[in-house]
Amino acid sequence: MTSPGEQLLPINSNGDVVLVRQQVRAVAIQAGLSLVDQTKVVTAASELARNALVYAGGGQVKIEVVRNGVRSGLRLTFSDDGPGIPDIEQALTDGWTTGGGLGLGLSGSRRLVDEFDLQSAPGEGTLVTVTKWSR
Amino acid sequence: MERVPILKLGDILIVSIQIDLEDQSVLALQEDLADKIVATGARGVIIDITAVEIVDSFIGRMFATIASISRMLDAETVVVGMRPAVAITLVELGLSLGGVRTALNLEKGVALLNHLDGAQIAAARR
Amino acid sequence: MGAILTVQSDAGRRRIEELLQQHEEHVLKRWLEIAATTPGGHTDRGDMTARLTEIYQALRQSFLGSGDTSDLRGLLAELSRSRARQGFAPTETANVVFGLKQAVFELIEGDGDTEGLKGFIWFSRTIDDLGLFTFESYATAREKIILDQAEQLLELSTPVVKLWEGIVAVPLIGTLDSARTQVVMEKLLQTLVETGSEHAVIDITGVPAVDTQVAQHLLKTVVAARLMGAECVISGIRPQIAHTIVTLGIEFGDIVTKASLADALAYTLRQSGVQVTKGRGTRVTVRTEEGD
Numbered sequence: 356m357t358s359p360g361e362q363l364l365p366i367n368s369n370g371d372v373v374l375v376r377q378q379v380r381a382v383a384i385q386a387g388l389s390l391v392d393q394t395k396v397v398t399a400a401s402e403l404a405r406n407a408l409v410y411a412g413g414g415q416v417k418i419e420v421v422r423n424g425v426r427s428g429l430r431l432t433f434s435d436d437g438p439g440i441p442d443i444e445q446a447l448t449d450g451w452t453t454g455g456g457l458g459l460g461l462s463g464s465r466r467l468v469d470e471f472d473l474q475s476a477p478g479e480g481t482l483v484t485v486t487k488w489s490r
Numbered sequence: 491m492e493r494v495p496i497l498k499l500g501d502i503l504i505v506s507i508q509i510d511l512e513d514q515s516v517l518a519l520q521e522d523l524a525d526k527i528v529a530t531g532a533r534g535v536i537i538d539i540t541a542v543e544i545v546d547s548f549i550g551r552m553f554a555t556i557a558s559i560s561r562m563l564d565a566e567t568v569v570v571g572m573r574p575a576v577a578i579t580l581v582e583l584g585l586s587l588g589g590v591r592t593a594l595n596l597e598k599g600v601a602l603l604n605h606l607d608g609a610q611i612a613a614a615r616r
Numbered sequence: 617m618g619a620i621l622t623v624q625s626d627a628g629r630r631r632i633e634e635l636l637q638q639h640e641e642h643v644l645k646r647w648l649e650i651a652a653t654t655p656g657g658h659t660d661r662g663d664m665t666a667r668l669t670e671i672y673q674a675l676r677q678s679f680l681g682s683g684d685t686s687d688l689r690g691l692l693a694e695l696s697r698s699r700a701r702q703g704f705a706p707t708e709t710a711n712v713v714f715g716l717k718q719a720v721f722e723l724i725e726g727d728g729d730t731e732g733l734k735g736f737i738w739f740s741r742t743i744d745d746l747g748l749f750t751f752e753s754y755a756t757a758r759e760k761i762i763l764d765q766a767e768q769l770l771e772l773s774t775p776v777v778k779l780w781e782g783i784v785a786v787p788l789i790g791t792l793d794s795a796r797t798q799v800v801m802e803k804l805l806q807t808l809v810e811t812g813s814e815h816a817v818i819d820i821t822g823v824p825a826v827d828t829q830v831a832q833h834l835l836k837t838v839v840a841a842r843l844m845g846a847e848c849v850i851s852g853i854r855p856q857i858a859h860t861i862v863t864l865g866i867e868f869g870d871i872v873t874k875a876s877l878a879d880a881l882a883y884t885l886r887q888s889g890v891q892v893t894k895g896r897g898t899r900v901t902v903r904t905e906e907g908d
Contacts, residue, residue, distance in 0.1 A: 369491075369512045376544060377510065391802055394544055394575035398583060401546040405513070425759050449584055459547040463583035490795065570845065574805035577840035592845035594812055599845075 366404050366433075367413040375404045375416055379431065386420045386429045387489045396429055396487040399464035403433045403483055406460050411437020411481065421486065428469070428488035433481075440475040447473070494519045496526050502603060503527065503565075504596075506538040516552045523556055527563045534603035535560050538596055540571030550585040557590045566606050567591065570599035628735025633679050635723060635732060636672075643719050644672055650715035654708055667695050668712075675716075675746075692746060696753040706754035710747040717743050774800040776807040783815045783884050784808065785877070789822030794829045801837040808846045815884040816841060819877045821852030831866045838871050847887070849873070851880035 362382075364375055379400040383393040400416070407414035414435030421430045440446045449462045461483075465471040470486040491514045497504045503526055505519065523535060537553065539545070545553075557567040570593045572580075580587070593599040636643065648665055674688040692713070699709045717740055724732035774796070779785050786804050804816055818834065820826075826834075838848040851874040853861075861868065874880040885892055 369514050373510045373512050380543070391575045391578050391798075394573075394579045395582060397544045398546050398579050401544060401548075402583075405546070405548060425756060425763060459584050463547060463585070466582050466584065467579065572844045574802060574809060574840070574844065577805060577843040578802065578836070580843055581836045581840045586839070587843060592843055594809060594814060594845045598812070598814070 361417060361419040363415055363417050365413070365415050366407050366435075369408070372401060372404045372408060376401050379418060379429070382418050382420060383429050383487070386427045388429060388487060389490060392487055392490065395467040396431070396485075399467040399485055399487075400431055402460040402464045403431070403485070406483075407433055407435045407437070407481075411435035414480075423488065426488050428486055430484065430486045433483040436480040439477045439479050439481055440473075441477045443473055443475060491515055491518065493522070496522060498526075498530055498532065501530075501532050502534040502536060502600065503530065503532045504536045504538065506541070508541050511542070511549055513548055516549060520552060520556055520559070524559050524563065527560055527565050533565050533607060535565055535567040536596065536599045536603070537567065537569045538571050538599075539569060539576070540573075540595070542576065543573070545572075545576050545580055545585075547583060547585055550580060550583075550587060553587055553590045566603060568593050568599040568602055570594070570596050628731055628733075629679075629738050630735070631729065631731040632720070632735035632739045633676070635720065635729075636676055636679075639723055640672070643716075643723060644669060646719035646722065647672070647716050650718050651712045654711045654715065663698075664712075667691070667698075671695065672716075688746070689749060692750050693753040696750040697757055700754050700757060706751045709750045709754065713747040713750055714743060770796055770799045774803050776800075776803055778811065778813070779817065779881055780885060780888075780890065782811075782813050782888050783817070783881070784811060784813045785817040785819060785880075787819045787822065787877070790824075792820075792823055792826060792830045794833065797830050797833040801833060801840075804837065805840060805844065808841060808844060814846045815888055816846060816848045817851055817877065817880040817884060818848055819851045819880065820857065821854075821877065823852075823857070824854070826857050826860060828864050828866065831861055831864065835866065835868065835871070847872070847884075849880045849884060851875070851877050 362378065364378060365371055366375060376397050380393060380397050383396050388396065404416060407416075412435075414433060414437070416434075417430075417432040419430050419432075421428050445451055447462050447465060449459065451462075452460075461473070464485065468485040468487045470484075472484040473481070474483075475481040491512055492509050494505055494507055494509065494511075494515060496519075497506070503523065505523065509515070526532070527535065535556065537556065542549075553567075553569050560567045568591045569587070572592060591602065593602050648668060651664060651668060652661070671688065671691050674691050678685045678688045695712075696706070696709050699712075700706070720739060721736060724736055774786070776784055776786050784804070784807050786800055788800065804818070807813065808816060818837070820834075834850065838850070841848045849872045853873055853875075872883065874883055882892060
């Protein structure tokens, strides 16, 4: 079940990745993030959505506004039922890739957000939760 | 999928990205540009990203690829109009865009290409 | 046992609700009197009467049906804000709210109403919550003001000045923290775009010390400016800062650094094709060379 402040978007095509970016931007503005922070979190969302598409053949993302005292923020939860990541430490290293990319997707998005949590095991899919707080 | 149009001005090709780039559009643009450079014998490529709100690693890599391809085809590439927020994000992401020339706006991009051209001619004369 | 207690307190609660309805005029009048005895309670009698009447109605509404307290909380937050603006301490505002307890208690005590006394425990807890809520609203409003002011201060302390056509500078003064550095740097990059300037000087003569984060931000700004097609020069690095940067192992790479703002200006002028010549006497004349 989703509360009013939440939305769930599918990631099944390249077009969906663009939709995720647009929706994350809209919610980031709503959460009061600065232009630079909006750009950072949208870029991270783009990387993570593409990861779900390329490595797991698709997945979904939950977008929600979160609060912590007077600060508000944006939380994104990407989930997929793909093959999972055997070595998380390695996957978070700059330049490490199995998909022919630059290897900046995971490690780069981690630097673009304030909180980053990655849960995965082989055969059990991947769950990435990121949060960006307004300054 | 939307295709990004390529404009020709003298011996410069100008690409102004006005849409939210899908990965497929990015790949198509790379191919279209290479074809067009060969077909027109262009000596310079300008990619205008004034309207682009985010550049992720995939789009960033396209710039580097286009620069390498066009250099191989004897054309220089300049990326112009990158927004401050996009530049800050790219630095944080860890993307350096090595080998890609940049300029603040279209006008300065054209000036840079002409300058590079002039320098080449001067070097050839020496 | 638990069930019995619930039944009892439900009965008590109903009794309080009845009392609040039957004796509305009396309780409200008494509440206003008590509120007036709190410091500043008498300042604007009319305004206070209107507000407390509204709150009283909303409180009774919240007891009915769904128990939705959003209206009530909205009114209380508004009361808290307006009193804070008039300079009252949050305790005084909370005391105004607590005054309702006394008004109701006097009524129950006068009747010798046992059912009402039981319900009063529940009522008292509810009012305590509401009083604390006004306190919380006050704290939140305060915190927001502080945040806003900090932001304004950041804006004020970050001038980006134009030195020459195509050259801008940020003279940084005072301690740099991570947040301030980020704001300055964003502003600098924005100015580069707006003015079409290809050169920037970041002058840190007035900065006593930098930490790793600040040094990193400076570095990232220079790289970001390059991505946009502009070059930055850092000037006025103090010996201690140079020492810090080297000791911290931060790679400044091919970033141009100059001893003073004057040196940096001369350098950027040269880079943008402007020649500075010293004429006879002490006059300095400047002319721009077309092309380069």
